Amino acid sequence: MPLLELHPLTDEYALAELYRDPYIARVGHDDRPATLIDHPAVRYLGAHVNGILVGAFLVIESGFIELDLHALLQRRALPYSRALGRLCLGHAFSNPVIERVTAYVIEGMNAARNYCIKLGFKVEGLRRNACRQNGRLLGVHVLGMTRNEWECN
Numbered sequence: 001m002p003l004l005e006l007h008p009l010t011d012e013y014a015l016a017e018l019y020r021d022p023y024i025a026r027v028g029h030d031d032r033p034a035t036l037i038d039h040p041a042v043r044y045l046g047a048h049v050n051g052i053l054v055g056a057f058l059v060i061e062s063g064f065i066e067l068d069l070h071a072l073l074q075r076r077a078l079p080y081s082r083a084l085g086r087l088c089l090g091h092a093f094s095n096p097v098i099e100r101v102t103a104y105v106i107e108g109m110n111a112a113r114n115y116c117i118k119l120g121f122k123v124e125g126l127r128r129n130a131c132r133q134n135g136r137l138l139g140v141h142v143l144g145m146t147r148n149e150w151e152c153n
Helices: 012-020 075-093 110-119 147-152
Strands: 004-008 042-049 052-061 066-073 100-106 122-133 136-146
Touching: 004 075, 012 052, 042 075, 052 075, 066 075, 075 100, 075 110, 075 147, 100 110, 100 122, 110 136, 136 147
Parallel strands: 066 100
Antiparallel strands: 004 042, 042 052, 052 066, 100 136, 122 136
16 A cells, blocks of 8 residues: 655745646646746645655635645546545645635546545536636636535545
8 A cells, every 4th residue: 555645845846847747737727837836825735655746735725714725646646646635635624724625627627627526526616717728718617625525525
């Protein structure tokens, strides 16, 4: 059984390498490349399999009781993606203040949307024409999970 761990990731070089990975870079939108976000409300959790960095989770404090979560997992992390996602959700809900997590998934990224649903997120809606990717306006699916749903999961 592989050892799966999440650790705070502050190494800008490692994050830049993750964002350059073609499998991760495809999430770039608003005609901006996918790149490191440097903001006080943003942190990264490095996803490790047997001590090897295979991706990260972007965690955004979007409200007093809510976090936005985004998976930045390399293709080689796919066999472990659900377990890593559950670790991330467990980390999020380990903070007693957090009552919900939200995932925003660009329209057309069906594998990412299905990943969230398999983790227990509920589909809450579609923000129409909410981002631009490759010159096209696309919607953004809103998926959410409450603390109660996590605890019952």
